[in-house]
Amino acid sequence: MTRATNEAKPREDTRPRFARRLSTRLFALTVVAVMGAEVLVFVPSIARFRLDWLQSKLETVSVATLMADFAEGGLLLSPDQESELLHALDARLIAIRRPGSTELLARAPDLVSVDEQVDLTKESRIDSVLAAFDTLLSHRPRTIRLVGAIGDGTMTGEIVFDEAPLRRAMLVNSRNILLLSLGIASFTGLLVFGAISLFLLRPIRSLTRALVRFGADPEDPSLILRPSGRSDELGIAERELAGMQGVLADTLRQQRRLADLGLAVSKINHDLRNILASAQLISDRLADVPDAQVQRFTPVLIRSLDRALHYTQSVLAYGRAAESRPVRRLTLLHRLVEDVFETQLVTPEQRIELVNGVDPKIEADLDPEQFFRALSNLVRNAVQALEGESGDAIVRRIAIFAEAPGDGLLRLVIEDTGPGLGPAARDHLFQAFRGSTRAGGTGLGLAIVAEIVKAHGGQIRLGASTTPGARFEIQLPGALPAPSGNS
Known part of the structure; x- marks a missing residue:
């Protein structure tokens, strides 16, 4: 920029x-x-x-x-x-x-x-x-x-x-x-001209000069119009213009930071791809180790490294973290949710219950790689929210259900028993750097989820939950080849 x-x-x-x-x-x-x-x-x-x-x-x-x-x-x-x-x-x-x-x-x-x-x-x-x-x-x-x-x-x-x-x-x-x-x-023209010039044209000229100066450097906060305090329509226009200039200046500064961040991410992403490639080679050799625990976690590790490597290559190819068009395939939704849960590596000490309530028979027409990332982001946010809860009597549960109301519509429900979302997160939900669900977060996870769901022609929203916690509902029209029973 x-x-x-x-x-x-x-x-x-x-x-x-x-x-x-x-x-x-x-x-x-x-x-x-x-x-x-x-x-x-x-x-x-x-x-x-x-x-x-x-x-x-x-x-x-x-x-x-x-x-x-x-x-x-x-x-x-x-x-x-x-x-x-x-x-x-x-x-x-x-x-x-x-x-x-x-x-x-x-x-x-x-x-x-x-x-x-x-x-x-x-x-x-x-x-x-x-x-x-x-x-x-x-x-x-x-x-x-x-x-x-x-x-x-x-x-x-x-x-x-x-x-x-x-x-x-x-x-x-x-x-x-x-x-x-x-x-x-x-004489009448001079009187009218003088009055209107004083009360109308001069403020309009001041607004025009302020617009021209601000347009020359919209990121400079000192060029934002200072309202004169008038109570008439021009005063309202001045206040609204000053507010709009402030929002625009903040947006432009944020866009500049995002552009700089994107350049930095691209550079880091280039080196990260080489590191992931080396890690992939090492993980392939782990498959030959006869240890049972290693044999259990090695396939999960290999799949995670493959997905990470594929995504870093996509970022470098497009020059920005944008989602490509979905490559739809019939996917066993239950198995996809299991893969998501396995990659979270939840330990017994965390006492977090992962519930896969999806019917094993449901086959959904979607991009498995993209939806794996979307569900992973939602589940990871839920895990981080539950990790902050202390007390042995607190229920820590993350559940994913699938519903098929009919006409090929697939509804996914991801809910947890965490503390829920605050007002600030609700107001800017699914907005990068503004809709974070926790302190210190960036909000990129939910923004990525919303982008993937939209690319599939669906919608995601924060649903009403009868219990404490967050409930996200994803609707995907035409994702089911044939009507299936609810889980």
Whole structure:
């Protein structure tokens, strides 16, 4: 496992280009949102401005009625007076309608026709909005004839004028609204940006820098994020990230130690194979010794050395302690359990009872070498647990049973009367270096058992025992060629 270098520049990695920063996008989004709201306000606003302008234009006709009141006895305005009146009101025609009569006050000589007619008494709100945008978007000069109530509402005023002054006033008003909207949007965007940058973006940037620094050297505990103590969602994220970084750092350090351990084991394993080969040659010669005890234990010793030599060769071949695919053969399970018990070399002084409860007729389809190692690990753990028990009245028993519920399923039960497993061992059962069942153990034995059972397509679990001690249950689907009776 190679160690990551710490040559990265976290500030450059965590500070993207200005256009790609969250803060820039947030500011732009805020401005766009405020401008969109201002557009919604602008539509009725410009329509109201047009109506107010037209209404004020129409009210100027009331001024002209005063001049009409001076024209007593049918006295009409002179052409010069009409011209001055039209110029003062910026109009082309002025007329007043009274109940029962219509009075023309002034008219420009060059007025021939009008382009648009506007009757404020009949115009709806939608018509007003459409007419406002029609005026804004029109580029040709037009003449407008405007009709509406004036005074106390008993008279109707009529005025004809050029549309250009109205359009200029609406453009100026639109520009003012646009500038005001931009100012409001910018100010609001800055406020929102400042608040979110302080309470959101800055902590996120800190998290990003911490991730980049930790990624450069994840085994350095000093690079683990220190939570700020916030109580909101970001505070939870900081605490969870710090915890995850701690677990990851511990895991990486453990993996490094395992890699170093694997290299050391491979070197030791190479020399151990040569030693086992020499021991195998010597054990072969022991078979010629006529002593009865030697003749009894020599076959067991030879088989154990053969298995050890085969396993060390497998470790060297694969470069790691991994299980190869099982080579399944029909195996007498009862005899396999007997071999396991014989290799434990339990002495009478230990007073440990080994019970082989497997039916001698059961033939299981499995890899005998791998399952020999699996059962040996379980039995060895049980023997070590019972050796720590003192007292002549204590029952020391290790039993292995086989059950065949049907459909080719084989269930093996390995139980003992030892002290059982503690909470720490239960929480990390079958995990190497964490699931040890005794003080000073490595937990490799149970991890190997779990790997072998899994390679056979089975499962192993810690079963519930009615008596003190540990009870392991192994289930192997399809291990029985035909249903067999229980032991």
